[in-house]
Amino acid sequence: MDLNTVLEVRDARRRDAWQAGDAWLGGGTYLFSEPQPHLRRLIDLSRTGWDPLRITATGALEIAATCTIAQLSRYPKPAHWAAGPLFEQCCRAFLASWKIWNMATFGGNVCNSLPAGPMISLAAALDGVCLLRSQAGALREVPVAEFVTGAGRNVLQRGELLRSVTIPARALESRTAFRQASLYGLGRSGALVIGALDPVDGGLTLTVTASTVRPIRLRFPLAPNAAAVREAVEYAIGPGEYFDDIHGLPAWRRHMTFRYAEEIRRELIEEAGR
Known part of the structure; x- marks a missing residue:
């Protein structure tokens, strides 16, 4: 999409003073996907030379x-x-x-x-x-x-x-388990839960995203049972923190979060024989 309010594209290596209407430009897949009438300048990061x-x-x-x-x-x-x-x-x-x-x-x-x-x-x-x-x-x-x-x-x-x-x-040496749900075969994630088993102390971490408005992290120093995981999820995520849009109702997102949290617990704890 053409951004017809943008008057200038600046190289990010030039340390100009930040102005109202500026935006960082990386890949641009979001910036150019919809109108951005508030923007006047794009600060291009493509020539920074950072190692990926x-x-x-x-x-x-x-x-x-x-x-x-x-x-x-x-x-x-x-x-x-x-x-x-x-x-x-x-x-x-x-x-x-x-x-x-x-x-x-x-x-x-x-x-x-x-x-x-x-x-x-x-x-x-x-x-x-x-x-x-x-x-x-x-x-x-x-x-x-x-x-x-x-x-x-x-x-x-x-x-x-x-x-x-x-x-x-x-963290890179942690065993992980991944669960993701979408309403459609090629749809946006409606619930995404990741489990990680610490390679040093064996603690389990569950990270909830997509179903919630922000990432929610739950850590269990000792191997939890099903009741402990359910109680932790219930306590950590308030009713108003489940996201609500066309990609999933809060009730469905909540259900999938509980389901995936338990599946991951079984995969990383019970099936691993811990």
Whole structure:
């Protein structure tokens, strides 16, 4: 879609003062999908030269905001990353065309902060941490699970940029289980639950997204039974936190969340013989 109110496209490497009507441009798959009458300038991130993905000195995975879904999918996952399959599962949760895969960015999906954002699901489930940069150059870190505060809402301040998300080495070695539901074969996620089993202490973490307006994280230091998981989900997610749109009623999303949480508990705890 043509954005006929945009008067200028600026290179993000030029540190211009942020103005009203500015927006960061990554892949543009959202910006150009619908009218944006409030925008006057786009600040283009495509020439920043950030490595899409890199392994840090501690063995963590740093994912640049400009990393595309295709790059994330193709990235070779080391054999010791027990969580490796989760990357492809979340990439496939986009149910998008190859054109979207090759343009849409990891950071764009996180910053849109929609309930069905699968990169939010991936990063929140694996203890991802956002690195945010202000216009003055100050940096701060925010866990992905706390970055999104509601449907389409997050903690970004005026002119602040998501530089990258880092997933710690310990989380990459977690065994995971993935469950996703959509009302239609090629529909948006209505419920998405991910379980992760800590490789060090054996604790179970359940991360609920898509069915809720923000990521919900539940941690069980000891192996829970079915009643404990149900009680935790009931307590952690209030009735008003289940998302309501054409992709699923809150009652259905709630039902699928409870169902998937128990399925994941069985897969990671009971079937693994823990």
